[in-house]
Amino acid sequence: MRRILSLLLLFSSFTLCAQEIPCSPLKVPQSFAGSYGELRRDHFHTGLDWRVGGVVGDTIYAIKSGYISRLSVSTGGYGNAVYITHPDGTLSLYGHMHDFVPEFAALVKEEQYASERFQVSLEFEPGQLPVECGEAIGRVGNTGYSVAPHLHLEVRDLATQTPLNYLARGYYKVVDDIPPVFQRLFFFGYCDTLALPIRYPLRTSNHPTSLSGTTVRLPHKSYLGIDAIDRQNGTTGKLAVVEYLVMLDRDTVFRFEVGEIHPKQGCYLSALREQSVGGDDVIKTLLDPNNLLSEHIYAHERGLLVLNDYEEHDLKVRISDEHGNCSTISFKVRRDDYLESSLSSVAAALANQEDFQRIPMLWYMPHVFTDEGVSYTLPAASLYDSGWFPYAKVAEADSSLNILSSVWKLGDPSLPLHSNGELFLESPLSDSLHSKACLAFYQDGVLSYAGGKWDGKGVRGNVGFGTWCVTTDTTPPAISFWERKGHILRAGDEILIYLEDDFSGIKDYRVEIDGKWHLSMFKRGRISLRLDPERISRGSKHTIVVKAKDNCGNSTVVSRDFFF
CATH class of the missing domain: 2.60.220.30 (Chondroitinase Ac; Chain A, domain 3)
Structure with a gap:
């Protein structure tokens, strides 16, 4: 009977966990510096970047119950990060943390000294490190690839590893009545009558809304580049546009919906972006054949504006955010086979066809x-x-x-x-x-x-x-200390060491005190070494040795004495 009751309680507990509503990871007003689907250099942003007023130290809380499945420390990527596996089949990731709660920090430090490496990744089994919804796991920071203090919160479906958009799913609420913003609109010609198709710029509108009510002349085939961002109340962050729509008369020519994108698809962002004009926010309507984002895209005639007659046609471009706010530009287009930019571009392509190089x-x-x-x-x-x-x-x-x-x-x-x-x-x-x-x-x-x-x-x-x-590259790295008149200076228990290489860059480094490896962090040309009184005795002289090697095998060793 007791066994049956225990099983019923276990099943009931699992059911409650499976239905658990996520709580906020921070006790600050909800506001975002980055949103799901935001365009980055070579990928889509797959989480929410929570703003914290530009300072480190706010406590981070687990958004749901589960267990710690991974703790990682890196100078790049997510920096200090916690991964929590939940009974509902999801995993939550908390990135760029300043530090972990003492229990987790002790485990990480033990592994760092055992492996003699700053960068470590520890994995755990269910039951080893259970965590409850709302339990503190660490503090907000600026570690890894981060330019200002914030929390990167990401939730993944464990079965598919697809990141989930918890803002669009309604788990977190923000005031947002601001529509997305058109920044620029580009027009490109497309000619497919040569040996290989050519694409060429036609015109750029730096004030796209001024096109309303005008007529734009285009060649037989063309496509658009749409430079747009979203805004939200209470933040200056450039956030994600989640839908791009282009209609010619009443027909949809192009639609891209971000939805929820698997990283194996997201790495095809460069196929969607118009590279020729620079900037990270320009989406092109032309669908390339090797674009595996195609299941998120509808593109009639590959997204080309095909004008088969010389009449005026209505063109509408609409951008939307995840809260239903929209901005729309509507104007006329008409075919013109004698555009100077088209004729000169095609003539140049024909002339270059005989170029043997x-x-x-x-x-x-x-x-x-x-x-x-x-x-x-x-x-x-x-x-x-x-x-x-x-x-x-x-x-x-x-x-x-x-x-x-x-x-x-x-x-x-x-x-x-x-x-x-x-x-x-x-x-x-x-x-x-x-x-x-x-x-x-x-x-x-x-x-x-x-x-x-x-x-x-x-x-x-x-x-x-x-x-x-x-x-x-035959020049070894340069190592220098923050010092004065030959004496190492400290900020409290911290020693700063500067590490530079003039060409190939630093590949590896090592810091030893009295012949033993000591924990330190190298980032942006500087080693931060915090003296650990559990490993270094106070009131005596010690010897610090710094070794550095660059990517071409040149190495440098510097030794200094200091008192602690």
Whole structure:
């Protein structure tokens, strides 16, 4: 009987948990600096960034009951982060935290010293670290890839790993009666009568609402670039537009609905963004064939505005946010086959067809380019659409500039890639420099580190389109302390160490005190070392040793004595 009662209580408890309504992770007014679906450099934002007034320290609470399934610490990404698995089949993630509650912090610190690494990830089984809804788990911070204190809250469906939009689902309420804002509207021509289709700019409206009531002349086929953001009451954050709609007369030409996007789809954002005009907020209506976001998109005629006659037509562009606020621009369009921008762009494309220094690339095929001392290989489906591959040797090697191979321009940098290609450049380097060799991006005589390793007769690495050469990095990192007159200064128990590398960047570092590894954090050129009185005795002299290595294997070791 007791066993049956226990099972009934367990089932009842699970049912209550499964129906649990999430609470707020913070005890501050709900306001967001970033929302679900916001456009980032190469992905959609998949959570809610909670504002905290620009300061660290607010307590973070578990939004539902469950168990801690992971604690992670990193200098990038989410920084200090807690992952909670819930009985309803979801996982909540709390990112950029300042610190964890003492129980979790002790577990993390133990693992850091055991592995002698700052960056760690600890995973736990059900029952090890249970947590209740509303229980404190840490404090708001600014760790990882974060530019200001905030809480990144993300909820995922465990079965599919799809991030869920808890604001659109109504779990969190904010006052929002502000419609999205049109920032710019771009018009592009599209010509598909040549060997490969060409796209070209027609005009830009920096004040899109001024188009209302006007007539815009367009070629036979064209498409739009829509630059828009959303606003909410009480925040200056640039938030997500969740639906883009374009209608020609009464027919839908293009609709993109953010919905809830799996990361494997979200990484195709570059296929949706119009790269040629710069900025992160420009969505194009043209659907590329290798765009796996297509299930979120309706695109008649691939999203092209096709004008088959010379009459005026009504064009409507509407943007919406997750609370139903909308902004709409309506104007007329008319076909004009004699637009100067169209004629000049097509004429230039025809003239370039005979240019032997470019070759066609089909998006669904692998692409291999070889010439004297160079090879570049793109896997199939690296492109979002077919296009031209321009190439040229732009300069010879020049040892006085540390350019140690021919300089090659490969591809069009404005053409987005889903994955980089493999580049090999030959270089007549002496054996002693092989370990120091790397690829470099070349622009206006300036070299920037681009990775790669020596491989036989040259350097091999993965890069995108651009201008490239081989170079070397033989200069070790520079290490310096915050000190005065040879004495290390401290801010309380914290020592600051500055770590710089002039080219390839810091790959690894290590801090030891009296011969033993000591916990420290390296971020943005600075090591923060907080002295731990449990591991270092007070009132005596100690020796600190800092070791650093860059990405080309150059290393530096600096030692200092200090009193604690």
